[in-house]
Amino acid sequence: MGKQLIQTHRFPNGLTLVTESMLDVQSAAFSILVPAGSIYDPADRRGTASILSDLISRGAGPYNSEQLSCALDDLGVQRHEGVSSGHITFSGATLADNLAETLKLYALILRAPHLPENQFDASRAGVAQSLLSVEDDARQKALVELKRHAFPAPWGLPSDGELDHLALITIEDVQQHYQTSFHPDDTIIGVAGNIDFEQVKQQIEEIFGDWQPSEGREEPALDFETEKQFFTEQETTQTHLGIAYDAVPYGHPDYYAAWAAVGILSGGMSARLFTEVREKRGLCYTVSASLTGMPGLGRVLCYAGTTSERAQETLDVTLQELTRLGEGIEESELERCKARAKSSLIMSQESTSSRAASIARDWFYLKHITTLDQINEEIQQLTTERVLGYIHAHPAANFTVLTIGPQPLEVPSDIS
Amino acid sequence: MIFHEAKLDNGLQIIAELNPNAHSLALGYFVRTGSRDETAEVSGVSHFLEHMAFKGNEKYTADDVNRIFDEIGANYNASTSEEITLFYGSFLPEYIDTAMELLSTLIYPTLRQEDFDMEKKVILEEIGMYDDLHSFTAYEKVMQAHFQGHPLGQSILGSVQSITDLTSEQMRDYHAKHYLAGNLTLAIAGNADWIKVLELADKFCKHWPAGKTDRPTDEAQPKTGTQTIIEKKTQQQHIMQLGPAPAAQDLLRLPAEILAVVIGDDSNSRMYWKLVDPGLAESAEIGFNEYDGSGTWLTYLCSDPELTESNLQLIQEIFNEVNQNGITQEELDRAKNKLASRLVLRSERPMGRLSSLGGNWVYRQKYYSVEDDLELLNNISLDDIQTLLKKYPLGHSTTAAVGPMTSVVD
Numbered sequence: 074m075g076k077q078l079i080q081t082h083r084f085p086n087g088l089t090l091v092t093e094s095m096l097d098v099q100s101a102a103f104s105i106l107v108p109a110g111s112i113y114d115p116a117d118r119r120g121t122a123s124i125l126s127d128l129i130s131r132g133a134g135p136y137n138s139e140q141l142s143c144a145l146d147d148l149g150v151q152r153h154e155g156v157s158s159g160h161i162t163f164s165g166a167t168l169a170d171n172l173a174e175t176l177k178l179y180a181l182i183l184r185a186p187h188l189p190e191n192q193f194d195a196s197r198a199g200v201a202q203s204l205l206s207v208e209d210d211a212r213q214k215a216l217v218e219l220k221r222h223a224f225p226a227p228w229g230l231p232s233d234g235e236l237d238h239l240a241l242i243t244i245e246d247v248q249q250h251y252q253t254s255f256h257p258d259d260t261i262i263g264v265a266g267n268i269d270f271e272q273v274k275q276q277i278e279e280i281f282g283d284w285q286p287s288e289g290r291e292e293p294a295l296d297f298e299t300e301k302q303f304f305t306e307q308e309t310t311q312t313h314l315g316i317a318y319d320a321v322p323y324g325h326p327d328y329y330a331a332w333a334a335v336g337i338l339s340g341g342m343s344a345r346l347f348t349e350v351r352e353k354r355g356l357c358y359t360v361s362a363s364l365t366g367m368p369g370l371g372r373v374l375c376y377a378g379t380t381s382e383r384a385q386e387t388l389d390v391t392l393q394e395l396t397r398l399g400e401g402i403e404e405s406e407l408e409r410c411k412a413r414a415k416s417s418l419i420m421s422q423e424s425t426s427s428r429a430a431s432i433a434r435d436w437f438y439l440k441h442i443t444t445l446d447q448i449n450e451e452i453q454q455l456t457t458e459r460v461l462g463y464i465h466a467h468p469a470a471n472f473t474v475l476t477i478g479p480q481p482l483e484v485p486s487d488i489s
Numbered sequence: 490m491i492f493h494e495a496k497l498d499n500g501l502q503i504i505a506e507l508n509p510n511a512h513s514l515a516l517g518y519f520v521r522t523g524s525r526d527e528t529a530e531v532s533g534v535s536h537f538l539e540h541m542a543f544k545g546n547e548k549y550t551a552d553d554v555n556r557i558f559d560e561i562g563a564n565y566n567a568s569t570s571e572e573i574t575l576f577y578g579s580f581l582p583e584y585i586d587t588a589m590e591l592l593s594t595l596i597y598p599t600l601r602q603e604d605f606d607m608e609k610k611v612i613l614e615e616i617g618m619y620d621d622l623h624s625f626t627a628y629e630k631v632m633q634a635h636f637q638g639h640p641l642g643q644s645i646l647g648s649v650q651s652i653t654d655l656t657s658e659q660m661r662d663y664h665a666k667h668y669l670a671g672n673l674t675l676a677i678a679g680n681a682d683w684i685k686v687l688e689l690a691d692k693f694c695k696h697w698p699a700g701k702t703d704r705p706t707d708e709a710q711p712k713t714g715t716q717t718i719i720e721k722k723t724q725q726q727h728i729m730q731l732g733p734a735p736a737a738q739d740l741l742r743l744p745a746e747i748l749a750v751v752i753g754d755d756s757n758s759r760m761y762w763k764l765v766d767p768g769l770a771e772s773a774e775i776g777f778n779e780y781d782g783s784g785t786w787l788t789y790l791c792s793d794p795e796l797t798e799s800n801l802q803l804i805q806e807i808f809n810e811v812n813q814n815g816i817t818q819e820e821l822d823r824a825k826n827k828l829a830s831r832l833v834l835r836s837e838r839p840m841g842r843l844s845s846l847g848g849n850w851v852y853r854q855k856y857y858s859v860e861d862d863l864e865l866l867n868n869i870s871l872d873d874i875q876t877l878l879k880k881y882p883l884g885h886s887t888t889a890a891v892g893p894m895t896s897v898v899d
Contacts, residue, residue, distance in 0.1 A: 308722045378621075
């Protein structure tokens with residue numbers, strides 16, 4: 074992969090800077106993770122973090138909302154703000170020469186947002202519209218609902234919030250969420266691109282050094298779902314299927330074996346689900362599985378969209394393929410996973426945005442950065458025995474199954 | 490960056506923008522064929538054929554194609570539009586031989602009957618999938634209505650009926666007529682050796698039949714009219730409107746791109762501040778789409794059904810104001826800056842360069858480096874925007890609506 078120049082620094086107030094210098098690019102990208110995600114929403118006000126993530130860029134420091142947007146556009150910043158379960162994330166990319174000015178603006182957004190009361194209704198209406206859009210998109214809804222049922226609350230709950238909670242949320246709730254969550258401790262700033270570590274570190278010290286740490290807060294308790302099967306009747310052309318089962322989380326010693334197991338199922342067009350469900354039987358256009366997680370818990374999430382008349386067969390075949398993995402895997406299947414890993418790791422070095430997000434995420438989960446060489450080595454050392462050993466220790470079983478469509482399906486009792 | 494171009498005797502055009510420092514290599518065959526080149530009897534055949542390409546030839550089965558692409562860790566896929574079928578992939582540079590051979594295999598598939606029958610089911614599933622995506626339904630309907638009587642109005646996917654009725658012989662005929670070397674451009678961006686590229690192109694492509702098809706490129710003359718599609722079960726109302734805009738070969742296309750950013754980008758545009766920022770709409774955007782001989786302004790609104798009418802009025806007010814008074818120098822400069830930044834950031838990956846490299850060649854037979862594009866962008870003035878607005882004012886001739894509303898005021 075070539076040597077990566079990764080450096081990290083933890084400031085006295087708890088803020089962590091992680092950087093990767095990429096000297097053959099012109100750009101620089103950043104990813105700022107503030108521990109203010111939807112898991113910290115009050116239980117009856119799901120959507121508070123989502124409204125905050127919209128309201129927070131509507132004016133900061135000396136700038137009103139429009140001036141702030143213009144200032145960022147003038148710096149050529151391609152940006153995104155969003156809320157996940159754990160974080161409100163601010164990410165962006167621009168020419169490396171503009172990074173310092175850009176970070177100054179983000180320091181204002183993080184530390185001196187106006188959170189204007191007269192724009193609160195607009196922010197809340199925006200969140201409501203995006204929740205309604207999910208209702209209209211059965212595929213997206215299937216994935217949102219699958220996550221809800223596959224992970225314990227509040228981690229599995231939709232990070233955008235719940236429609237029927239929005240009316241209860243007030244500007245005071247949002248301000249309170251900001252006060253409690255926006256602090257340097259546990260905030261991570263990832264920067265990647267044509268940058269000098271010392272310069273960035275010094276600038277972060279200047280703009281965030283006197284930011285006061287929090288007094289600490291309790292992490293929300295986890296609430297595990299006991300139901301395993303869900304059906305939502307909706308007038309759709311296709312039936313949308315979601316299937317979930319347990320896996321290991323990121324950072325677990327067996328994580329890469331788990332990654333390979335899912336890769337054999339769904340990594341590339343020669344993988345089993347695509348071959349068996351789509352290519353050999355023509356049952357659907359989209360079928361996939363992915364490994365996803367939260368701190369300490371991992372899950373495999375599968376999706377298939379299929380014509381309603383053939384939905385039962387699609388469900389049966391998909392479940393069979395998931396369980397068949399335990400019967401054995403081919404050397405060549407693992408080799409293809411290794412090739413895809415190597416190529417995608419090398420190609421990730423062509424994207425500053427991808428590197429910035431990756432190192433910030435790594436720090437959140439591991440409190441250290443795994444280099445591309447280390448990841449590649451872990452993957453290249455996998456053997457079929459080891460992957461199969463993982464599959465036997467963590468079999469595809471105890472499925473959560475969800476369907477959206479005109480009719481419910483039958484989940485075979487010997488399999489669930 | 491070094492640019493190269495060549496043409497094989499059979500007419501296949503080869504272009505490359507090479508960069509020895511890139512980590513990867515992106516490669517694409519741009520075939521000048523799409524739904525506008527179809528007849529009603531074979532509606533959807535270009536897209537179906539794109540799927541069939543992955544079924545292989547006498548040497549490689551469908552399983553082989555997928556397996557070998559995965560063995561070299563390729564990111565690969567294909568797409569079909571109204572005008573271009575594109576087969577593309579990105580790879581590590583050491584796999585260029587395999588990648589070229591496989592991508593070339595895709596262009597002349599065997600089209601086995603059993604593969605055809607199986608893939609027909611997948612295509613019907615894909616039609617079903619898009620049927621559940623309401624913005625896509627609106628797009629299909631607005632294209633059909635706007636380009637009524639013009640080939641650009643033909644559906645890319647085709648219909649359940651046209652795909653069910655399609656035979657493999659019809660597909661074979663279509664392939665033989667359109668997959669001629671003169672209709673193809675091989676574009677390469679990233680880390681490769683030009684001599685090697687030429688050797689491989691010669692080895693895998695020189696036996697392809699020569700020739701080129703023509704397509705009528707008369708500018709569409711859409712009639713004004715509203716088509717409303719009612720789907721009561723959706724929560725939001727999805728509106729798409731089309732109006733005439735410059736064609737791909739028109740010098741006004743760049744001013745059109747800039748104007749679309751000023752008026753209807755997804756952030757910090759006039760439509761954003763008027764509709765999205767106040768929470769009146771989830772999306773309110775305008776985009777510029779270019780085609781051979783024609784172009785469109787595409788307006789998309791997604792909002793609460795009750796607000797649709799007033800939102801459409803707000804959009805019309807914005808359009809009227811711009812058509813009458815143009816935009817400000819400050820807006821122009823900001824949009825240029827935004828586009829320049831997008832251009833530079835995208836160009837850092839070979840895959841990001843491939844579409845503009847191939848697209849420029851197919852539509853304009855020209856190479857533009859990133860620097861050329863930046864210079865062209867920089868030279869656009871308010872006068873150019875005025876010329877554009879005079880010829881192609883913002884507006885719409887056609888509306889398609891998907892959602893609970895029983896009528897939409899046009």
